[in-house]
Structures are given as structure tokens and as C-alpha cells.
Amino acid sequence: MPNLKQIEDILAQTQCGECGYDGCSPYAEAILNEDIAINRCRPGGELVIKKLAKLLNKPIIRPALPQEKISTANILTSCIGCTLCIQACPTDCITGAPRKLHTVNNYNCSGCKLCVKICPENCIDIIPNPEFSFVENLSQDEKDKWQENRRNEILDLVIKRNNKANKKLKTKKKNIKEASLSEEQLELINKARKKSKDKYSTKNK
Numbered sequence: 576m577p578n579l580k581q582i583e584d585i586l587a588q589t590q591c592g593e594c595g596y597d598g599c600s601p602y603a604e605a606i607l608n609e610d611i612a613i614n615r616c617r618p619g620g621e622l623v624i625k626k627l628a629k630l631l632n633k634p635i636i637r638p639a640l641p642q643e644k645i646s647t648a649n650i651l652t653s654c655i656g657c658t659l660c661i662q663a664c665p666t667d668c669i670t671g672a673p674r675k676l677h678t679v680n681n682y683n684c685s686g687c688k689l690c691v692k693i694c695p696e697n698c699i700d701i702i703p704n705p706e707f708s709f710v711e712n713l714s715q716d717e718k719d720k721w722q723e724n725r726r727n728e729i730l731d732l733v734i735k736r737n738n739k740a741n742k743k744l745k746t747k748k749k750n751i752k753e754a755s756l757s758e759e760q761l762e763l764i765n766k767a768r769k770k771s772k773d774k775y776s777t778k779n780k
């Protein structure tokens with residue numbers, strides 16, 4: 576019987592929430608305990624579906640969400656330097672001083688879009704990642720290998736970022752999973768999601 580760690584280890588680890596869960600760990604739990612479909616990890620694409628199907632002895636199915644190019648965030652000059660995106664970014668790839676224009680390290684950006692959801696100025700675009708344009712020309716096997724390595728790179732960045740954030744927490748809480756979003760990130764992101772939901776429902780009244 577596969578365990579939670581085996582499932583979580585296969586997921587793409589960008590913590591983007593595109594699967595409909597607050598990160599890879601909750602989605603892995605839903606796959607294991609609620610028999611949720613194995614095709615919801617968009618950044619993981621077909622490779623993740625194939626691996627999950629093998630592990631869980633399930634049929635290979637088509638991705639639930641359309642596949643996208645390898646992307647990165649791009650901050651526009653209208654940035655007011657509020658630093659919210661820095662706090663929300665799971666890979667710690669945004670830099671900038673308060674009230675100054677922020678920038679993104681493309682190599683470390685997973686394209687998870689969490690910064691887009693939180694930015695109050697709508698000044699972050701998602702664009703094809705120039706660091707990885709070569710991937711388009713790889714064979715399927717090479718792409719799968721690249722994706723595997725990339726997943727590990729992202730996971731290392733997420734763990735490093737969370738260790739840094741957790742050290743800052745005055746009261747260390749037990750059960751903070753090292754590769755999940757930290758509580759402060761989740762709180763910020765949930766607030767941003769609620770704000771955009773409220774905005775949307777007000778517009779449509």
C-alpha cells in the first residue's frame with residue numbers, strides 16, 4: 576500500500592495550489608485518503624500522472640488542466656514595493672526593498688503564480704521563462720529527466736525558504752511540514768484569494 580510520502584515525492588513541489596489544494600502535501604493526502612484524481616498537478620504534467628498511475632496502480636489519464644509553457648513572473652514598473660510578493664513566494668526568488676521596484680530571479684522562479692494572486696497592484700505578469708527556452712527542443716526522455724531535476728531544484732528552494740521563515744516564527748509550532756507553505760504564507764494567500772473573490776462577486780452583483 577503506497578504511503579503519503581511516496582505520493583508527495585512525485586508531485587511537482589511548486590506549491591502553486593493549481594490542483595485546488597493549499598500545496599502539494601494536502602493534494603497528496605486527498606489522493607491517498609479521498610481517492611481524488613491523479614491528474615490535477617498542472618506543473619507536473621504527464622510525467623507526474625504516469626508516476627502516480629504506476630505507484631497507485633491506476634490508469635494513465637489526461638491532465639485535468641491545460642499544460643503551459645515553463646513560465647516565470649515578470650514585475651512591471653508600476654510595482655509600489657509593498658513586499659507582499661516576497662513574503663508569499665515559495666522559492667524566495669523575488670528581491671526588492673520597501674517602496675522600490677522588485678525583481679524576479681527567473682532561474683529560481685517556478686511560475687507558480689502565487690505572487691500574481693497576492694499583488695495589490697496587478698503588476699506581475701507570467702511570461703515564458705527565458706532561462707528554460709531550450710527545454711522545448713529536447714526529446715521526450717530528455718524533457719522527463721529535466722523535469723525530474725527541476726522538481727528537485729524547486730523542492731530544495733522551497734525547503735530552504737521555509738526553514739528560513741520557520742526560524743523567524745517566535746513560537747515554533749510542531750507539524751510544520753518542511754515542503755509545505757508556511758502558515759504566514761498561507762494566511763497571506765488566502766487573504767488575497769478572498770479579496771479577489773469579494774471583488775469579483777461585488778462586480779457581478
Ligand code: SF4
Pocket residue numbers: 586587588589590591592593594595596597598599600602615616617618619
Ligand atoms: S505543484 Fe501545485 S498543482 Fe502540483 S500538487 Fe503541488 S500545489 Fe498542487
Ligand code: SF4
Pocket residue numbers: 647648663664665666667668669679683684685686687688689690691
Ligand atoms: S516569483 Fe511568483 S511565480 Fe515565481 S516562484 Fe515566486 S511566487 Fe511563484
Ligand code: SF4
Pocket residue numbers: 650653654655656657658659660661671677693694695696697698699
Ligand atoms: S506585490 Fe506587487 S506591488 Fe507589491 S512589491 Fe510585489 S510586485 Fe510590487
